[in-house]
Amino acid sequence: MDKVQIIGIGDDGVEGLTAAARQRLAEAGLILGARQSLAAVANHPAPKQDIGGDLEQIVRRIEAAKGVSVVILASGDPMFYGTARFLCDRLGKERFEVTPHVSSMQLAFARVKESWDDAYLTSLATQPLDLVAEKARTATKVGLFTTDESPPKAVAQALLDRGIDYFTVYVCENLGSPDECVTQGDLEEVVQQQFSPLNVMILVRKPGVPDRPASMKGRRLFGNPDEAFLQSQPKRGLLTPAEVRSIALAELDIGRSSIVWDVGAGSGSVSIEAAQIAAAGSVYAIEMDPEDYALIAANAERFGVTNLIPVLGQAPDAWKGLPDPDAIFVGGSGRHVRGLVEQAFEKLKPGGRLVANVGSIENLADVRKVLAKAAGDTKVLMINIARGNDQLDRLRFESLNPTFLIVAVREGGRRATDKN
Known part of the structure; x- marks a missing residue:
């Protein structure tokens, strides 16, 4: 049985893929992915199916595609809070081959010129905001994938409600696309702003600040x-x-x-x-x-x-x-x-x-x-x-x-x- 190919793709489209990834994509008999990812391969002759965020639909489609080379296009690094982790756990690692692209989290830290080896990284799609806010209390750096339900302004408000007021905030929107934007500010400023749904939020602790608000010194x-x-x-x-x-x-x-x-x-x-x-x-x-x-x-x-x-x-x-x-x-x-x-x-x-x-x-x-x-x-x-x-x-x-x-x-x- 041919392995299902999970290929990470960025906003730069097919041009940003490695030669090996482009070859695997060229051999696809069925391409699954979100609408934005499928738009990047609109000229590919294989049938395409928009699966959005419905992971169970991906499982059903893979199981039904007997004898067809399946390629799943995923944003960035599919193993980093992405599709590949779920599929490998659900169907077994031996069914898949993963070719990563640069993660939007990597891009975000690169844009603000901060290392991420010591950062607390998580996604609000899988972790409750209350838990993330408490874990941020003692972190030096935080990288967050936000969601529509927990956008940057909600994260900032949750931190301020807990007296956590000692981070510089970067909101990195639409990374890799022509309308990419990085906003820097304090939590009080982020609470007042709206951002694109496609964003990564980075928190960097201000130097010499303890794990408590100034009023609690x-x-x-x-x-x-x-x-x-x-x-x-x-x-x-x-x-x-x-x-x-x-x-x-x-x-x-x-x-x-x-x-x-x-x-x-x-x-x-x-x-x-x-x-x-x-x-x-x-x-x-x-x-x-x-x-x-x-x-x-x-x-x-x-x-x-x-x-x-x-x-x-x-x-x-x-x-x-x-x-x-x-x-x-x-x-x-x-x-x-x-x-x-x-x-x-x-x-x-x-x-x-x-x-x-x-x-x-x-x-x-x-x-x-x-x-x-x-x-x-x-x-x-x-x-x-x-x-x-x-x-x-x-x-x-x-x-x-x-x-x-x-x-x-x-x-x-x-x-x-x-x-x-």
């Missing part, structure tokens, strides 16, 4: 300074301290897509940092004090987290209707903490973790007893923190009140949460 994924959060002045000091918060978040074992409850959220410091870690998940900040509830929303806006949902009400009634969590943080100082912990633990998904933060020996004993009975095992940490304070020519340490963390895991195996 000094802000951390977790362990932010206490003063970074808005707090009720009369109750100032009840915020979970940065050091305790960091340990508690580590013990919660939050994944990227986790669902988290923060019971007794206060002004929301734990909730906000949990939301930053669970960027593709949801965090429910449950608080019965209306003033603190308002502060949670204000702090969430301050940190730019959109996956945090403040819930006003008293637990356990306030968590009715909420999705079962992968992780729960419970903070409190009253005798009611024991009952909250007991009821909250039953809401955990199998394999989920609960961390309770208490400040008294009595609450430690009560909560530990409840969790030991429910989980069979607990981990207890006593945290003593002293912060250095310069006084004249001497360094003195100011101690925070000791606090306790009790950690328990609900049996049932590892939860099915994305841990990447």
Whole structure:
């Protein structure tokens, strides 16, 4: 059986093909391809069929073409986010022979004079925009095949919505054709513009810029300074301290897509940092004090987290209707903490973790007893923190009140949460 020839072709048409590719094309008894590719071989005597983006139609046509030399014309490099990858996976590599042309991605990087060996390359036809935007956050360079559903302006807006504002953008349109155009600008400028559907978008990180917007300089994924959060002045000091918060978040074992409850959220410091870690998940900040509830929303806006949902009400009634969590943080100082912990633990998904933060020996004993009975095992940490304070020519340490963390895991195996 003759192999099906998959030949990459550019906007320069047949003239841009190698001699070997032209010979294979000349021997074709049937040519399949998109309308633009077929226009380049209009004078070829073989029958032609426009298959557009219908890959299943290509499969059916190949299977029906018995005893006929089939050539498939594809744009650029057919193995680079192209037709050949799909066909080889579907029908087997042995059925095909691939002759690549220069990819439009290669042309785009050449036009902007940037190397692409260290770039994150992908197509929005196969990857969701949300995922691509998050992967771009830590990339040095990004090369994107955009789509009608996710054009350059939508990509730029998605990045800006996440505070990713540190890229120079190049939109390379109609590469290799007479009306080729390369537009350079900032993300804010690209949001305002329309481009040809045939484009490649390149992002190049500006020199010396961290993985965060300028407005977030000094802000951390977790362990932010206490003063970074808005707090009720009369109750100032009840915020979970940065050091305790960091340990508690580590013990919660939050994944990227986790669902988290923060019971007794206060002004929301734990909730906000949990939301930053669970960027593709949801965090429910449950608080019965209306003033603190308002502060949670204000702090969430301050940190730019959109996956945090403040819930006003008293637990356990306030968590009715909420999705079962992968992780729960419970903070409190009253005798009611024991009952909250007991009821909250039953809401955990199998394999989920609960961390309770208490400040008294009595609450430690009560909560530990409840969790030991429910989980069979607990981990207890006593945290003593002293912060250095310069006084004249001497360094003195100011101690925070000791606090306790009790950690328990609900049996049932590892939860099915994305841990990447």
